[in-house]
Amino acid sequence: MKGEILKDKRILLGITGSIAAYKILLLIRDLRKAGAEVKVVMTPSAVEFITPLSVSTLSNNEVFHRISDGESWSNHVELGLWADIFVIAPCTANTLASMCTGRCDNMLLACYLSARCPVMAAPAMDLDMWAHPTTKRNIFQLEKDGVEIINVGYGELASGLTGNGRMAEPEKILRNIVVSLAHKQATFSGKKVLVTAGPTYESIDPVRFIGNWSSGRMGVSIAEAFFLHGAEVHLIAGPVQHFPEYEDIKVHSVVSAKEMYDKAVELWPEMDVGILAAAVADYTPGQYFEEKVKKKGGEWSIQLDRTKDIAHQLGKAKINNQILVGFALETSDEIKNAKSKLKKKNFDWIVLNSLNDQGAGFGHLTNKVTFLHANGKKELFDLKSKNEVALDIVMETEKRLQ
Template sequence: MLEGKKILIGISGSIAAYKIISLVRLLVKQGVEVKVIMTSAAKDFVSPLVLSTLSKNEVLADIFAENTWANHVQLGRWADVMLIAPLSCNTLAKMANGHCDNLLLSVYLSATCPVIVAPAMDEDMWHHPSTHRNLELLKKDGVMIIQPGHGELASGLFGDGRMEEPENIITYLSNYFNKNKGRLAGKKVLVTAGPTHEAIDPVRFIGNHSSGKMGIALAKECRDRGAEVVLVLGPVALPAEYAGITVIKVTSSDEMYNACHDHFKKVDIALMAAAVADYKPEVVSEQKIKKAGDATPELKLVKTKDILKSLGAIKNDRQVLLGFALETNNERANALEKLNKKNADFIVLNSLNDGATFGSDVNKITIFTRSGAEIQFDSKSKTEVASDIVNTILDHTKTLSI
């Protein structure tokens, strides 16, 4: 199940670090390529020599060592997944708040691969409000959490906070790769994300506050399930490079339209999550428009090209097309109208009345399907929402032959 995978294990300072010896041995036995990084505190609990012998790779710990300086960038790109186990309360707090004072944290902050953590701490620490506040921040960042178990703790007490056993971590990893591998393996997916900027002059534009987070989460979800993903990304403040995803950066609606049509005929699924401007200036000034006395310039607008509708007009019976509808009133009626007019297979409704806002890390959606289903979801992180959307497509689509 795990043969051929590349797993990067980060070990923080916790007595549970002794379990990683067994975990590394089991992973290597299954044909996994394992690399290990440690905090300085972790070396007090488990020997780097033991782990390097079992993993057959040098264990790294010092960010300033000559042979590790560039690894904080390369390791997170090399791995299929980064597993931080045990995750101490201290390292959890640093991760949640973006601290970067050791090699493990440097790798985490620069990693483009999925990240899984297995917390380990005493029961009172585990149940402290700040711990759960930090865990929620990690969840919003897309980090997956292997919940600790109940049992004997280092303090001698029995309670919650005991790091999950190596065998169960193996099962979690196997389930993760199985879930994410098979169902979209061999499929091609087109995703749009972010806003478009429609130029008024060289320094001004018409746009919106879309962050691109939802579309990027969808692209990552499809990638993690084995799909070949093309992401057409508008101008956003987020990173524009993601391992295993082909990113096409665009600015205007015309550029996004052209990029989508260049790739649409080759894909099985198209997820149109971008917030494309509805209008653009009819004429773009070649020079910056200056204030001139009391005169007020007039700006004549024309409609932009409707990307979703244009793709719906040419899609074949084997393709799946999904669009988004952000509504402020008559939400359900407007979403259903869009579903039919655009010839989409799915419409994802975001309502401002449900608290939907540009730039948020959470979203609350309702999905309408061409077959007449209406599926409502609770408010969740956008990573979880992306998983719900992909699951809904797979559950309601026979043409994908999955």
């Protein structure tokens, strides 16, 4: 999904003089791999930690570290206007202070003062510098000025001390870039979206349960896609194998079908959209054994009781301005069964996938789906990544809201 957001975006990176500068080579590589165009401006002290040649080779662009090299002049205004986002990482205490005061004695600061795009900074410094009241005032002022500060991490520092002050890892900086760029075109801004994901486990005794093979990957992809389009996302996740990359997605972890039902019913009245992608158990053991059941001779039968139907309850409570989307995983009579579910649950449309399609269903990075709409319309899609399927669901939901 990062690729869809970053493709052809113009990223201006600013590198300052910190030992953490070497990590930015990994960030440049990942940005380029995702299809972004990257230009880099460095402070004079930054070139003592990594070479402009290394940065230029990875970015496939000229690196700017002098306003003038004696023969030509580097146009900082042009760079500031070119960028979709300006990311300063690592950002030293010295550069933070200069940004606050408007000091402009190098190419990076000149770009900062002329940038019209969003600006993001990932500080890096020793723990006492990070904790100093001056640094805290500077951070406060920069955030007030609209600069997004990517918080430092905790760990071993170049001084040998351990504490807060480490630059955020390149993976986290990349996620923040993706979120910032995605939210510039936030089509779901102000909307609340409920997504269910993964299996439910129905306990028999302390060590045994009834479950299924769902990993939760499809539901998590849907949650991330709506979040990147500006929605406030609530993900009700069973015992999933995958969790969202983005911290602002509100994850409600549950285990059983009853827990998922209770949380979904609680949240639904405040939601604009519901996407029910979880593989919820239809039956749960009628009796829970407090201690492990020992193996005995002969057969053992367990009574199974019907679980509460989340989709039916949400469909029943749905009001005119809400959109409810279901999933149907079938092994036979796919269209017939999905259409029946679509009507019974009062879905606006249903996403059908079949275990008979290679690469679809549980345990795959891909899925092959069909959208069945309440008005009878049917849309068939080719085999795609689950991220791409999630985007198709977002686009269809956007059309419905419009």
